């Protein structure tokens with residue numbers, strides 16, 4: 571008989587040939603007061619993968635994303651990004667690491683008194699030494715990428731929810747992020763807009779080869795964007811499957827979560 575052993579928390583690299591995961595959570599615990607949110611979470615995201623995180627509301631999906639960029643620290647355990655423990659590195663290194671990560675907040679988080687172009691340009695103005703012409707060219711290119719060419723002068727208040735979300739995405743991409751975190755990119759959008767955001771997420775992952783983590787509760791989003799789906803419940807992953815297996819899974823939590831039949 572084989573002994574059953576729990577996976578060891580380790581920071582060892584995988585055997586040669588395999589790429590180290592871009593994101594690695596090991597035994598991450600996080601509580602707020604006496605409320606345990608993450609309860610020993612283990613999670614690896616390999617390069618180039620689009621991982622979808624599903625789970626009930628208030629289960630710690632956004633908290634998990636915040637740990638990736640060091641906006642929250644675990645009470646126990648490690649969070650490594652590109653092989654670096656985000657809670658051990660120097661502040662300067664963390665700032666450099668964050669520049670490689672795009673974060674699409676739920677509401678797009680645009681600044682209302684800046685026009686679209688200036689919103690998208692903001693990370694470049696803050697963090698680069700590019701001149702205005704170079705900034706202009708980069709911003710216009712990203713706006714084209716999200717299928718919103720030529721809207722530099724529009725104000726956020728004049729845009730639909732879907733357009734705001736796409737501008738937020740252009741801004742998340744402006745520093746040529748290698749990893750993008752999407753927190754409920756479909757929230758508040760009608761089905762048509764929601765579908766076009768899904769297409770865009772998939773397109774960006776494919777054409778730019780970006781590693782992506784997407785928090786969503788929509789099956790339509792899973793179908794279009796996911797390579798792999800995890801279900802987070804009570805602070806741990808209760809399901810971790812490739813997309814098609816997830817969608818067809820008879821696991822009771824998957825079924826109740828998708829709220830339908832596999833067929």
Ligand SMILES: Nc1ncnc2c1ncn2[C@@H]1O[C@H](COP(=O)(O)OP(=O)(O)O)[C@@H](O)[C@H]1O
Pocket residue numbers: 602607625626627628629630631632633634
């Ligand atoms: N900064 C915080 N302080 C206290 N409680 C928090 C904080 N951030 C999140 N929480 C709590 O942690 C739980 C998980 O939150 P969250 O990750 O936002 O859930 P979701 O899975 O819906 O994204 C919620 O109960 C939330 O109230």
Ligand SMILES: [Mg+2]
Pocket residue numbers: 631632633753
């Ligand atoms: Mg959330």
